[in-house]
Amino acid sequence: DSNISRYHQEFHELGLIGTGEFGSVYKCINRLDGCTYAVKKSIKPVAGSINEKNALNEVYAHAVLGKHQHVVRYYSAWAEDNHMIIQNEYCNGGSLADTILNLEKEKKHFTEIEIRQLLLHVAEGLRYIHSMQLVHMDIKPGNIFISKEKRLLAVNYDSADDGFDEEETIEEEITYKIGDLGHVTSVNNPQVEEGDCRYLPTEILREDFSHLPKADIFAFGLTIYEAGGGGPLPKNGSEWHDIRNGKLKELPHYSRDLNELLKLMIHPNPEMRPSAVCLIQHRVLCPFGNK
Numbered sequence: 343d344s345n346i347s348r349y350h351q352e353f354h355e356l357g358l359i360g361t362g363e364f365g366s367v368y369k370c371i372n373r374l375d376g377c378t379y380a381v382k383k384s385i386k387p388v389a390g391s392i393n394e395k396n397a398l399n400e401v402y403a404h405a406v407l408g409k410h411q412h413v414v415r416y417y418s419a420w421a422e423d424n425h426m427i428i429q430n431e432y433c434n435g436g437s438l439a440d441t442i443l444n445l446e447k448e449k450k451h452f453t454e455i456e457i458r459q460l461l462l463h464v465a466e467g468l469r470y471i472h473s474m475q476l477v478h479m480d481i482k483p484g485n486i487f488i489s490k491e492k493r494l495l496a497v498n499y500d501s502a503d504d505g506f507d508e509e510e511t512i513e514e515e516i517t518y519k520i521g522d523l524g525h526v527t528s529v530n531n532p533q534v535e536e537g538d539c540r541y542l543p544t545e546i547l548r549e550d551f552s553h554l555p556k557a558d559i560f561a562f563g564l565t566i567y568e569a570g571g572g573g574p575l576p577k578n579g580s581e582w583h584d585i586r587n588g589k590l591k592e593l594p595h596y597s598r599d600l601n602e603l604l605k606l607m608i609h610p611n612p613e614m615r616p617s618a619v620c621l622i623q624h625r626v627l628c629p630f631g632n633k
């Protein structure tokens with residue numbers, strides 16, 4: 343019956359995990375399958391408006407980008423009492439933006455190995471999206487979500503005199519996933535909804551949409567630069583232009599190779615930036631030469 347909300351019928355709301363102009367996101371347990379989901383509720387856009395086009399875009403993109411381990415999974419979407427609701431995979435480790443903030447607070451940084459793992463996961467997700475002739479158009483730390491899974495690695499029994507005592511070695515497996523498909527569009531579609539200006543390449547500002555996948559690579563390069571401690575990124579002004587002229591501060595904790603790769607990813611000429619496929623084969627990501 344229409345006046346009982348499907349949302350409250352199907353989900354037990356655990357709490358608010360994010361708000362913004364996009365709407366509000368709740369951590370919910372599905373009453374039927376007992377699993378946890380991230381559910382975004384946004385005001386239903388006016389029929390025929392840009393917002394409605396974007397809202398439908400997001401659902402179409404999720405439907406096309408079915409299951410990939412480095413893209414946040416979509417389960418369902420529906421409209422009720424003037425709201426649009428989308429039910430996605432819940433990633434229990436927060437966003438990359440949260441991690442970067444926490445690292446800055448504790449004066450810590452990602453190791454080069456951790457940066458490479460982040461690069462590889464997101465490059466895999468981008469390769470999949472681009473292989474479907476789609477582009478994300480809003481890659482940034484706030485849209486990369488983290489799933490942490492504890493795994494029992496080993497159990498050691500050493501029999502002390504009073505019998506067994508076992509030691510468990512638990513490893514935490516981290517998976518990065520590309521989320522928020524609200525700006526996804528097709529490679530050949532001339533209508534582009536610009537993403538966050540801090541990660542926007544100049545050619546998009548100039549409405550040159552001839553190399554859209556490379557706009558994702560540009561934003562991805564600045565995302566890694568921020569994860570490596572190069573942030574916070576300018577929204578405008580001379581610093582903004584310096585970056586678009588290919589000027590990036592050296593990241594002192596990381597290899598020359600990695601610093602060179604980031605410079606290539608934000609190259610002013612989109613054709614000079616490596617594709618997602620090329621990134622995955624890049625020696626920085628396959629340091630042991632396993633091509």
Ligand SMILES: Cn1cc(CCO)c2c3c(c(-c4ccccc4Cl)cc21)C(=O)NC3=O
Nearest residue numbers: 359360367380382430431432433435436522
């Ligand atoms: C603010 N926020 C925090 C989280 C949890 C991270 O540990 C989160 C998620 C999502 C989303 C999301 C983004 C865009 C569209 C729909 C959703 Cl559900 C937003 C999220 C999403 O799709 N999956 C999430 O885990």
